[in-house]
Amino acid sequence: MKNYRLKTSEGVRDYLGNEALLKEKVETNVRNFLLHYGYELVKTPTFEYVDVFATEDFFQQPDLYTLINRQGEFLALRNDMTSSIARVVATKCQNEILPKKYCYVENTFRYPLRYQGKSHEFTQAGIELIGDGSIKSDVEVIKIAIQSLISLGIKSFSVHVGYSQFLETLFDDLKLNFNQKQIIQNFIDMKDFVSFKDYLKQIKLDKEMIDTMTNLMLSAGKLSYLETVKKKLAKYSCSKCLQRLFDLYHHLEKLHLEQYIVFDFSIYSYAKYYTGIIFQIFTLGLGRPIVSGGRYDSFLKKFGFDAPAIGFGMDVDGLVDLLKDFIKKEKRFLSIVLDDNLLFSETENNKRREKGLIIDECLFDNLDEAIKYGKEKNYNSLLVYQNNQVKIIQLEDDNI
Amino acid sequence: MITFALSKGRLANKIFQLLQNMNINVSDFKETSRKLIFISDDQKYRFFLAKPSDVPTYVDYGIADVGVVGKDTILTISEEKHNFSEVLDLSFGKCKMCVCGFHDAKNILNSGNIIRVATKYPNIAKKYFEKTNRNVEIIKLNGSVELGPLVGLSDVIVDIVESGKTLKENGLEILEEVDNISARLIINNASLKIKYQEINELINGFNQLLGDNDD
Numbered sequence: 269m270k271n272y273r274l275k276t277s278e279g280v281r282d283y284l285g286n287e288a289l290l291k292e293k294v295e296t297n298v299r300n301f302l303l304h305y306g307y308e309l310v311k312t313p314t315f316e317y318v319d320v321f322a323t324e325d326f327f328q329q330p331d332l333y334t335l336i337n338r339q340g341e342f343l344a345l346r347n348d349m350t351s352s353i354a355r356v357v358a359t360k361c362q363n364e365i366l367p368k369k370y371c372y373v374e375n376t377f378r379y380p381l382r383y384q385g386k387s388h389e390f391t392q393a394g395i396e397l398i399g400d401g402s403i404k405s406d407v408e409v410i411k412i413a414i415q416s417l418i419s420l421g422i423k424s425f426s427v428h429v430g431y432s433q434f435l436e437t438l439f440d441d442l443k444l445n446f447n448q449k450q451i452i453q454n455f456i457d458m459k460d461f462v463s464f465k466d467y468l469k470q471i472k473l474d475k476e477m478i479d480t481m482t483n484l485m486l487s488a489g490k491l492s493y494l495e496t497v498k499k500k501l502a503k504y505s506c507s508k509c510l511q512r513l514f515d516l517y518h519h520l521e522k523l524h525l526e527q528y529i530v531f532d533f534s535i536y537s538y539a540k541y542y543t544g545i546i547f548q549i550f551t552l553g554l555g556r557p558i559v560s561g562g563r564y565d566s567f568l569k570k571f572g573f574d575a576p577a578i579g580f581g582m583d584v585d586g587l588v589d590l591l592k593d594f595i596k597k598e599k600r601f602l603s604i605v606l607d608d609n610l611l612f613s614e615t616e617n618n619k620r621r622e623k624g625l626i627i628d629e630c631l632f633d634n635l636d637e638a639i640k641y642g643k644e645k646n647y648n649s650l651l652v653y654q655n656n657q658v659k660i661i662q663l664e665d666d667n668i
Numbered sequence: 669m670i671t672f673a674l675s676k677g678r679l680a681n682k683i684f685q686l687l688q689n690m691n692i693n694v695s696d697f698k699e700t701s702r703k704l705i706f707i708s709d710d711q712k713y714r715f716f717l718a719k720p721s722d723v724p725t726y727v728d729y730g731i732a733d734v735g736v737v738g739k740d741t742i743l744t745i746s747e748e749k750h751n752f753s754e755v756l757d758l759s760f761g762k763c764k765m766c767v768c769g770f771h772d773a774k775n776i777l778n779s780g781n782i783i784r785v786a787t788k789y790p791n792i793a794k795k796y797f798e799k800t801n802r803n804v805e806i807i808k809l810n811g812s813v814e815l816g817p818l819v820g821l822s823d824v825i826v827d828i829v830e831s832g833k834t835l836k837e838n839g840l841e842i843l844e845e846v847d848n849i850s851a852r853l854i855i856n857n858a859s860l861k862i863k864y865q866e867i868n869e870l871i872n873g874f875n876q877l878l879g880d881n882d883d
Contacts, residue, residue, distance in 0.1 A: 428861055459753035462739075462852060466757075486755060486871060488864045532861070550861040555730030555751060557858075 279380070279388025286597070291391070291588045294420065298393040298582065299373045301416045307371035307395050312352035314375070318342040321351050331378045333388070345377035350541075350564070350579060353396050358571035366399025366575060373584065391584035394561070401565060401576030403512065406545050407519040409578050413549060413559050414525050416582070422590060425551035425558065428488060428532040431513060432542040432562060435484075435533065437506035442473065456534075461485050488532035491517060497533070512545060541567040545578070551590065558586050600626045602642040602663070603651040604635065613653040627651070639663065670713050670859075670866055673732035675720035675741075679851055682760050683736050687713075690873040712866075721745075724854065727752045733859035734870070739849045740765060740828060743792045753860055756853040756874055765792060765846040768835055769817045769824035774843055776823045777802070786816030787826040796826065796846045814838050 276282065283291050303309060315335065321344050322329050333345040346352050349372050361368055373393040380386045395412060397405050410427065417425055435456075439449050448471060455464040461482060468478045480500050487493065494513060501507045513531060520526045535548045546562030561580025568575050601620070605613045617627045628647070632638045635652065642650050642663045650661040674680040684697050692713060696706040706715045718726060720741050727735035728751045735752070738761055742754060767777070767785075776783055786807045787793045797804040807822055809815075814834055816822035825840075828849060835841060853874065860867055 426862065459750075459857065462754050462757045486753075486860070487868055488861065530861075530864070532864075534860075548861075550858055552862055555856060555858045557861075 279386065281387070281389075287588070287592070290591060291584070294584055294587050294591065295373050295391065295393065297420060298416060298584065298587075299371070301419055302371035302393070302395055302412070305369075305395075305412055307369045310353060310356060310370045310372050311374065312346065312349070312356060312372075315343045315345050316352060316355070318344040320344075320355050321347050331380075333377045333379065346374070347376055347378040349374055349376060349392060349394060349581065350396060350567070353398075354568050354571045354573075357398055357575075358568060358573035361398075362573065367405070368398045369395065370398070371395045387585060392581045393584050394579060394581035396577060396579035398568070398577040399575045400578075401563075403515050403519065405576075405578050406512070406516055406563065407523075409561060409580055410516070410520065410545075410547060411523060411525060413547075413561065413580050413582070414528055417549065417551075417558070420587060420591065421594060422551055422558070422587070425528065425549050426530045427528045427547055427549050427559075428530050428535050429513060429516065429545060429547045430531070430533045430535045431509045432544060432546045434506055434509045437509060438481075438501065438504060441504040441506055442477070444471070456485065484533040486534065488530050488534070490530065491526075494531045497531075516545065543567075547580070553590055554586050556583070556586065558583050558590070598626055599648045600628065600646075601649050601651055602628050602630050602638060602645075602647040603653065604630050604632060604638045606633075606635065606652060606654040609653070609656060612656050613651075613658075616653070616658055617651070669711070670734060670863065670870065671732045672713060672715045673718050673723045673726040673735040673737075674715055675723050675737050676717045677720075679720070679736055679738070679761060680717055682851070683758075686758070686874070686877060689877055724750065724752065727854050727856050730856045730858055733856050733863060733867070735854045736851055737854060739847065739852050740789065740792070742852060742854065743795075743847060744789055745791070751858075752854045752856050754852050755855050755860075755871060756878070758851040758853055758874070759878060761849070761851040763828050763830040763849045764842075765789070765826065765849055766829045766842045767796070767824050767826050767844040767846060768814075768829065768840050768842050770839065771841060773817065773824050777843060783824060784822040785824055785826055786813050786822035788813055789826060792846065793826040814840060 299309070318332065318334060321332055332347055335343045335345070337343055353370055353372070357368060371394065373391065376390050376392050377388055378390075379388055395409065397409055410429070414427060439452065444452070451467060452464065455461070455467060464485065465478060465482050468481060473481075484497070494510060494517070498507050498510050517526055517529060520529060535546060541564045542562040543565045544563035547560070548557035549559035551558055559580050559582045561578070563576070563578040565576040568577055603613060603617055617629065620627055630638050630641060632641065638650060639661065646664070648664050650663055652659040652661060674683055681699055684694055687694065693709045694706050694713075694715065695709055696703070697715070704717050707713070708715070716732070720737055721744070723735045723737040724742060724745055726732040730751070736758065743765070783797070783802060783804045784807060785793050785797070785804050786809050788809060788811070790806045790808045793804065793806050807816070813825045813827045816825045817840060818838060824843060826846065829835065829842060832842065853871075855867060
C-alpha cells in the first residue's frame with residue numbers, strides 16, 4: 269500500500285500567500301465587474317447528475333470526473349458552467365421574461381486528455397446572456413469580455429472572432445457527404461493541416477478551393493482579411509454568415525473597440541455547442557485562450573428550453589499567471605510587547621489596522637528573536653511597545 | 669521574435685539549409701558545434717536543439733512557437749488533443765510506418781484472433797489496430813524490433829520502414845501501411861494566433877521553397 273498523505277492528486281494544487289491573495293483578488297474584481305453590468309450571480313452544485321454535462325450523444329466522456337452515489341446514480345463534477353446554468357434556466361425560468369443575464373466565478377473540473385502537469389481544476393469566470401439572438405447581445409458579450417480584461421490590467425490582447433457554422437455551410441456548398449465532413453472535421457480537431465490538405469486533394473477539390481480552405485485554417489486578419497474571404501467565397505452560401513461579422517465589427521467600431529478584433533475561421537473550442545459567432549481572446553505569455561465564448565442558440569433546446577444564448581468563460585488561473593508580476597506587495601509590520609501593558613499595544617495596533625496596515629503580533633518575548641524572525645519573513649518594520657511608547661525598527665532598507 | 673525547437677541531427681541541418689534559401693542566415697550554427705541555442709543574424713529568430721521526442725513538448729507548452737519534427741514523433745504523442753497545429757509537410761526525412769511480418773502473418777491479421785505486436789511505438793500501434801477494429805497485445809521493444817517475429821515473441825511488428833532492406837534480409841515483408849512519415853512543421857496554437865503575421869510569412873516562405881509539393 270502506498271501512503272499519499274503528503275501528495276496532492278494529479279492536476280490540483282495549493283495556493284499560498286500572495287498567490288492565493290492574487291487569485292482571490294482577481295476573482296473578486298471580475299465578479300464585481302460583471303455584477304456592475306447587471307449580470308445576476310449564480311452558484312450551482314459542484315457535482316450533478318452526469319446527464320447535465322453529457323450533452324453529446326455518447327455516453328463515454330473521458331474528460332469528465334465521474335462519481336457514483338450511494339443510490340448507484342452517475343454523477344460528475346461540473347466541467348463547464350454553461351451546462352449547469354442551462355439546467356437552472358430550463359427549470360426555473362420557463363415563465364420569466366427574457367433576456368436573463370447570469371454571471372459566475374466557479375471552479376470546474378475536467379481531465380485534460382493527455383497532458384501531464386496541466387490542471388484538472390480550473391477557476392472560470394463568465395457570463396451567459398439568455399433569450400436574445402440579436403447582434404446587440406453579440407456586441408454586449410464581446411464588449412464585456414474586452415472591458416473586463418482591460419479593467420484587470422491586461423494590456424495587449426486580440427479577440428479572434430469566427431463563425432461556427434461557416435465551415436459547415438461551406439462543406440454543404442461543396443456537396444461533401446457526411447463521411448467526408450467527419451474526416452475533415454477530425455483533421456481540424458487534431459489540428460493536422462497536412463493530412464487535411466492531403467485529404468482535400470484526395471477528394472478532388474479544385475486547387476483554388478484547397479488553398480482557400482487551408483488558408484482559412486492557418487490565417488487570420490483584420491477587416492481587409494474578412495473582405496478577401498468574402499470575395500473569394502462570394503458565390504457560396506457560406507458567405508452569408510460573414511455579414512454578421514461585418515455588423516459586429518461596425519458596432520464595435522462605434523465603441524472604439526475594433527482594434528482588438530481579428531477575424532479567424534480556425535478557432536475551435538472545447539465546447540462543441542456553438543452555433544454562430546464564436547470568439548477566443550489570446551494574449552502574449554499564455555499558450556492558451558484567456559477567454560472563450562460564443563453563441564449557442566440550439567443548446568438550451570436539449571434542456572427543453574428553446575431560447576438563443578451567448579456567453580463566455582474566462583480562465584482565471586491564466587489571469588493569475590499573467591498578473592503575477594504586477595502584484596503590489598502589501599507592507600507588513602511585526603509588533604512586539606516588551607512589558608505587561610497589553611492594552612496599550614492592542615489599541616495602538618488596532619488604530620493602525622483601521623488605517624489598512626497589516627500588523628502581525630509576534631509571539632516572542634525577546635527583541636533579537638523578533639528582529640531575526642521579522643527579517644527572515646520580509647516584514648517591513650518592527651513595532652516595539654515598551655513603557656507606553658512605541659519604537660519603530662526598520663527591518664527592510666526602503667522607507668515606510 | 670519567433671522561437672524554433674529543432675530535432676537534433678539530420679533534421680536540424682536540413683532545416684538550416686532551407687532557412688538559408690529563405691535568406692534567414694544563422695552563421696552561429698555549425699554542424700559540429702555543441703551549442704544548443706542559436707540566434708539568426710537578423711535577430712528575428714531563435715533556435716534551440718532538443719531531443720526529437722521532446723520537440724512537440726516544447727511547442728505544446730509554447731516555449732517554442734515553431735517546431736520541426738518527424739511525423740512519427742507526433743504520432744507517438746498525439747493520441748489525444750495537443751496544443752499545436754501541424755502546418756506543413758516539409759517533405760524530407762520520408763519513410764513509412766508499417767505493419768510487417770512473415771508473409772503468412774497476413775492470415776493472423778485478418779483472423780479475428782488476438783494479434784501479438786512488437787513495436788517501439790506502442791501508441792501508434794494501439795491506435796492503428798483500434799481504428800481497424802482488431803484486438804492486439806502490444807509488446808514494447810526498444811530496438812531491433814524485427815527480432816519479434818523471428819524468434820517468436822510476436823506475430824507482427826509495427827515499425828518505420830525506410831529502404832526495407834532489414835526486412836528483406838530477414839525474410840519479412842510489409843503487410844499493411846499505417847502512415848506516411850516525413851518532417852513536419854508544427855506551430856503552437858497560441859503563437860499561431862498572436863504572431864499570425866510573422867508566422868504566415870514563414871509558412872509562405874516554406875511553401876514557395878517546397879513548390880507546394882503538388883505532385
